Amino acid sequence: MSSVESGFTSGIRWDIEPGEMTTRREVSEVYGGSRLSGISVSGRTPNIILYTDPVQGSKFGYKFDGYDPNDPEVFYYSGEGQVGDQTLSKGNRAIVESGVSGKALRLFCAEGPKRSGGKAQKYIGEFFLDPQFPYRWENVEDIGGGTRSILVFRLRARRSVSLTRHLSPADASLSLEYGVRFVPCERRHISVYHVSEKAAEIAGRREAQLVEEFGLYLLKKWWKICSAEILLPGASRPLRTDLYDQTNDVLYEAKSLGTRENIRMAIGQLLDYHRYLPDPDRVSLAILVPDRPSEDLVELILNTGISLVYKDDEGFRSEGAVSTLF
DSSP: OOOOSOOOTTSOOOOOOTTOEEOHHHHHHHHOSOSSOSEEEOSSSSEEEEEEOHHHHGGGTOOOOEEETTEEEEEEEEOSOSSSOOOSOHHHHHHHTHHHHTOEEEEEEEESOOOTTOOEEEEEEEEEEOSSSOEEEEEEEOTTSSEEEEEEEEEEESSOOOHHHHSOBOOGGGSSSOEEEEEOOOOOOOSOOOTTOOHHHHHHHHHHHHHHHHHHHHHTTTOOEEEEEEEOTTOSSOEEOSEEETTTTEEEEEOSSOOHHHHHHHHHHHHHHHTTSSSGGGOEEEEEESSOOOHHHHHHHHHTTOEEEEEETTEEEEESGGGGGO
16 A cells, blocks of 8 residues: 555554455554444544445445436445434544544445455545535435435545545536426324424424325325425425325415415415426415415415315315315
8 A cells, every 4th residue: 555645643644545355354453443434524533434335325325325427536335324314423423523523535336246354445534524514414215114214425526536536426416507307205203293293393293284184185186295305506405395296286385274374375485386396387386374364364365366275164275266176
């Protein structure tokens, strides 16, 4: 190995060149850190060692690792946590705080079949977390069924690292370009209520319950429903709409109560989402609330060209352009 890259206060220089093959055991013996974790935080050298393995990672929904095809100095790296929603803790937090801690992000990629000493690891190079667009959230299939949220970090090569030479490209949808994709509606846990919950959490549960009830109402009509995810440059995670009726091209924004504040917010959200949708002139907008708001607010909604949908004894009632659908 040749002495390359910067030295460290620990006195141990990083001595592995990009493209060089090694093993986790050899890396751990010299630079510290775990031999098993995908994110290995060294306690004795200022390094956070990242291991990516496309073959193994695909078993846990990690299908996002790879360089950005539109910016080959960027590598997308999936976070830590194989079961349930990932959180900004442990190794994930170490990556987020690497700019403050001064620890270098060292990326290795597994190559070849598994052997007694573990898979061979190719050193890709030193990276840092993109300060403007550090990470985003993605939904993947959980091992036990359903979906879970994982972190996808946006790493930048610190020096002349040839990502295209050593790695495969990431899913093009991860590139920081505008785009919309339609995904299944989320089924949220809404059946349990706790007295200690904050008002915002209670409102969120009520809103989720309303969306679920309305979604079932539409499904009984044999209409196809989903959610729209809007990917924006610079966003750490996509904008996600409450419900989209694909059969009739109607975008719904739900609110737990028909208050003035909520109605004004819903109008703004719908107008924001609408401009990004494919063929927006074809899409109608509607606000979904549990009860009919005051006459003044109904007038406000309808004057913007947005429709109103609310519950009644027979299911749901609508006013505005979508009223012909109910």
